[in-house]
Amino acid sequence: MPYYRSVGSVPPKRHTQHRDPEGRLYYEELMGEEGFSSDSSLLYHRGVPSGIVDSQVWELPDQSRTPNHPLKPRHLTLHTLFPDPGDGDGACPVEGRRLVLGNNDVRIGYVVTGTAPSPYYRNAIGDECVYVESGSGVVESVFGVVPYRTQDYVVVPRATTHRWVPAEPSRLYAIEANSHIAPPKRYLSRFGQLLEHAPYCERDLHGPGETFVVATGSDDDPRDVEVLVKHRVGGQVVGTRMTYDTHPFDVVGWDGCLYPYTFNLDDYMPITGKVHQPPPVHQVFEGWNFVICNFLPRKVDYHPLSIPVPYYHSNVDSDEIMFYVGGDYEARKGSGIGLGSISVHPGGYAHGPQPSAIEASLGAEKFEETAVMIDTFQPLDLGEAGIAAEDPAYAWTWSGRHTGETDTGKHGDDGGPAVFSNS
Template sequence: MPYFTRVGEVPRKRHTVFRQSDGSLFWEELIGEEGFVGDTSLLYHRNPPSAITAIERVDAPEDELVPNDPMTPLHLQPHQLPGKGDAVLDRFLLLGNDEVRIYYAVATQDSTLYKNSVGDELAYVESGRGVLETTFGKLDLTEGDYAIVPTSTIHRWTVADGEELRLLFVQAVGHINPPSRYLSTGGQFLEGTPYCELDIRRPEELVRGEGTHVPVVVRTRTGLTRHVHKHHPFDVVGWHGGMYPWAFSIFDFEPVTGSLHQPPPAHQTFEAPGFVMCNFVPRLLDYHPEAVPIPPFHSNVDSDEVLFYAKGAANTRRGTGVGIGSITVHPAGFIHGPHPGNVERSIGLQRADEYQVMVDTHRPLLVSAAARSVFDAEYPFTWATLEEKNSSA
């Protein structure tokens, strides 16, 4: 995040003597982006954070990604995926390319400790309650929350008793940030942006971990490795800086409206190398007296569009089987838009009732076997079949 904070015990000046109660030094860790010319933070550990006692290969091969060939629009139904368990090791890869990967997980137990050394990770909480525990502290999470975990942050996902935590993961190669046009040159959110500092939650309470010889799974560009740490990584007594996990709720996003249709960039939430993210939330619909308050047919010729239907109505897809928990993928080269009958039904409506999370990629997405296993084979033809159904009605 582009502004400074501090938590716990820290010295008055960085890189100076800072002693523990027994007289030994705290171990200072500098974590930073872009060769330390981007955002950085300093963490103070009780023990050396690089003390590891074993290195192991993790035998957890991911699904192979294959081209979407022949090119087709997709309707995925991740609620039909069979696995539940650990949000790290039991997540399903659905879609991806060299710059972004999209996963789905149903967590029923606390995850292994984990860090991604490739890029930032974002999780959207579809349902359930839990806590993101990190070396920076903890963030309580519930339905509708986005959580952004910076590269190489050791963390785990914990699940509230009796809950299932349903998570959509977006994994970057690089960093996920608010759109640069939302920020001043000093990093402050500008007036008129759809969310700001008051909406953002940062870790304020540190997490204390106990035990020795603690395994941490590390994601690299070639797979997963397990490092066994001599000391528990959650031994931080304080930290300060501008790089840390953060969260905000889709329910706090303030939608932009107009008298006529507003395109997706008006609803943008994040940007990252190779993709952007938007969300669509309940809002007043277009108020021009002759407005058609539903998106037109469109071809984003430089992007594949992924839309996760998190909550509320899917009015543009009525009659297709797309509903809560669905994911649609409309690849570049496919003209997509509202299904027959839905344009007429939208005229005169004054309000949208939807929560949708969008990922627009700059390069074509590849598809996993898990995605193909929950693919609705009839969806690509629904514009034609619904046209026939409406014309014969």
């Protein structure tokens, strides 16, 4: 995180005695990145934070991956993966996530929740950035409570014990890194402050305002609390169920620059230009070997001869993953793209608009679409959910000729090429 926060009760000097009103010593925990050499926070617990009483295997959902081979663009319909949650029925926000795409740097999952809280959970592999497609609730953590709402990014640092408590069914797009996730370095001063040219600032980042209150000895302070831990063994993603002697949310205070926070798309200020702007101007976060961008409603190019839709482009160094979450996609009629769709445009393949869409875009003053994009710098494989959600006709829509597998009719079949104003 680029700035310091202090919440709850902390002593005047770090690594000094801090006691409760009865004189009992609180237990200080340093949660830090890069071996004491990067951002950290100090937390003060009532119980011993390392006190576990059991450790068992947690069998994760299917984590298998299938290469994108033979190479082709793909269209994945995420809204077909889960039934409508109705009056609260739905999947667990953590255990119900299905793997859509992944490589050794990042995994993309999707889940439609009910209103039941998730188990206590910790991702020890990397930071998580969960985009809330729809819904609201809170994320409880060792740092306190962070509310979430539609169009929020919820950024949870690696190894933060937390749980999701939906107030209503929520559609969650989970980006799980094998690294840390942070604002792009070009947005930051050498001291970590967000600069004037950045499309958002510290005021837009919302962390916990108070600690999670657990009354000692009450029903809210149980012993033997299970925490699901995601970690790696031999390069494989695995899970462990750790049982703790005391409640993990027994923190009375903390301070530092590492904590979970939310950032809402409404607070992102799109950067526009006289001619079509490339995707890096839409970047919001970065991790190791991937970036996250968002394309939002905005005014478009104002050169008198500008072409608002993108030029054809080859992703020679990256796979481009676009998740369509809002707006009107009439321009993509015939491709099947709509709300809840993911387009996968892999490295080594050129994509862009249909010729008729180029002419049709001339004179446009504003785009209304909303999308979240992930660019990875290593090829992405398909997870089991990606395979289950694939529209097999998509790859052939630019040519207007269906080759190989054909669509079953769920998206129509008028052969029109695909175009999206932002991709």
